[in-house]
Amino acid sequence: MIIAKRKPVSEIVDMVKNFSRVLVLGCRGCVSVCSAGGEREVEILASLLRLGCQKEGKKVTTIAATLVRQCDKEYIDTLDDWDGQYDAIVSMACGVGVNFIANLRPMARVYPGVNTSSMGGSMEQGKWIEQCAGCGDCVLHLTGGLCPVARCAKSLLNGPCGGSVSGRCEIHPDTPCIWQSIHDRLGRLGRKEELTAIAPIRDWRTAGHGGPRTTLRDDLTI
Amino acid sequence: MSFTPDIQAYCCHYTSQQSCSQNGGGLQEDGFPSTVTINRLPCSGKLQVSTLLAAFENGADGVYVVGCPKDTCHNVMGSQRAAKKVLAVKKALAELGVEPERIEMFHLQRGLHPEFITTAQTMDKTIRTLGPSPFKGESK
Numbered sequence: 001m002i003i004a005k006r007k008p009v010s011e012i013v014d015m016v017k018n019f020s021r022v023l024v025l026g027c028r029g030c031v032s033v034c035s036a037g038g039e040r041e042v043e044i045l046a047s048l049l050r051l052g053c054q055k056e057g058k059k060v061t062t063i064a065a066t067l068v069r070q071c072d073k074e075y076i077d078t079l080d081d082w083d084g085q086y087d088a089i090v091s092m093a094c095g096v097g098v099n100f101i102a103n104l105r106p107m108a109r110v111y112p113g114v115n116t117s118s119m120g121g122s123m124e125q126g127k128w129i130e131q132c133a134g135c136g137d138c139v140l141h142l143t144g145g146l147c148p149v150a151r152c153a154k155s156l157l158n159g160p161c162g163g164s165v166s167g168r169c170e171i172h173p174d175t176p177c178i179w180q181s182i183h184d185r186l187g188r189l190g191r192k193e194e195l196t197a198i199a200p201i202r203d204w205r206t207a208g209h210g211g212p213r214t215t216l217r218d219d220l221t222i
Numbered sequence: 223m224s225f226t227p228d229i230q231a232y233c234c235h236y237t238s239q240q241s242c243s244q245n246g247g248g249l250q251e252d253g254f255p256s257t258v259t260i261n262r263l264p265c266s267g268k269l270q271v272s273t274l275l276a277a278f279e280n281g282a283d284g285v286y287v288v289g290c291p292k293d294t295c296h297n298v299m300g301s302q303r304a305a306k307k308v309l310a311v312k313k314a315l316a317e318l319g320v321e322p323e324r325i326e327m328f329h330l331q332r333g334l335h336p337e338f339i340t341t342a343q344t345m346d347k348t349i350r351t352l353g354p355s356p357f358k359g360e361s362k
Contacts, residue, residue: 009317040272047275052318055356 001030001121002094003128004037004114006045013052015111016088020059022049023086024113025079025101026066027093034128036114037092039066045092045113070097076104118150136206136213142194144185149207151178157199227349229258230277231342233288234266234304236296236332240339254339255346266290267300274311274325278357284349285311286326288341301329320356323348 016022024046032038046062053060063086067075070093079089079101091098092113101110118130133150139157140147149155153171159179163170167180186192206213231238238260240249250256263269266289277285287308289301305327312322326348328341 009314010319013318040270043272044275047272047279048314048318051275051278051357054359055318055320057359 001033001119002096002116003034003118003120003130004031004094004116006036006041006092006114007112009045009048009052012045012090012111012113013049013056016049016060016090017053017056017058019087019109021061021063021086021088022046023063023065023082023089024049025070025089025091025093025097026064027070027091027097028066029069029071029093031093031114032066034122037094039064042066042092045090049090067093069093070100073100073104076100079105079108133207135204136208137203139199142199143182144189144191146178146182146185148178148182151175157202225350225354227257227283227346227354228281229255229284229286229342229345229349230261230282231258231286231288231345232261232263232266232269232273232304233338234290234296234300235262235264236290237288237330237338238262239332240334249339252336252339254342257346257349258342265295265297265300266304267295267297267302269304269307271307271310274307275314278324278355281355281358283355283358284324284345284352286328286341286345288328288330288338290332291329296332305329321352324352324355 024042026032026037026039026042028038035041042064046064049062050060063082065082067078069075070091088109088111089101090111090113091101094114094116095112098110098112101108119132119134120128120130122128130150132147133155135149139149148157148159152159153169153175154161156179159182160177161170161179164177164180165173167177169175169177183192183195186195266287269287274285287304289304290296292302292305295301308325308327311325315324316322326345330337330341
């Protein structure tokens, strides 16, 4: 899922303190699962915005709502339900949701309520770790399902780097060296000899930095 | 200018049994501050962050939660969960430039104990020192 975390409240109050009616808009997708922007978090942020604005001597009324998703046009269209009832939207979806509202609502003032950080998962309650960098040319079939692009501090494709100690990363000692994990795992699976092959220089164009990447499926376009 | 704080206490069923005696009258006689309103809960773990924030929105100058001792909560993890929620509100208050001391978590023994009253007195003293809630738009 996409991992996000609420921005500091003071930052969000600064964004909207000059509006008197704010729609705080959650998303039932990834940000609900990572407890950043689901219904509960919307309720909390709406309350904090009212308190924060009150402290600044401003009166704000909030509408708290949550869409099924904010990354699909059909759900953004349901914003029609609140037309004329708000001056600004604070979206608690990931950056995709904020962009979609901006794309589809030319006159809407939309502000981000969360910082979108990564694609990852939760192995223990309250902690999420990046697992995938979305680099566009997956090598997981070569590495036993463990991603060196997202999980190695140096994104090495021929690892480990030599700096890891006792299976821990030299950059982040609280993080397991993913290349150590890859070697251990492929060893358990009887595939260790595959690691003698040198991975060629990677073409990173698929990883971005050249404008928005587009995925086109001819079989689905109309 | 005199200031009479509005303090909302959220107490679990097990740590606030004193409030049942003589409809709380006994507590007052023992020195429980009249500025504190007790909101009883089946378990402090039931508390939501939004409930604590609503107390401030409704005019509370201070809020505190009383739950069981961390390692002997009647509902195992309830009071630890409550403490986490209090911490979240503390952090949010700090982000808004408001004194985090306006909300506190206390872990007290279950049953009848004088600490229940001294805790309320401590909170009353803290909030009187801090003055009215900045959310009321009043100057200290």
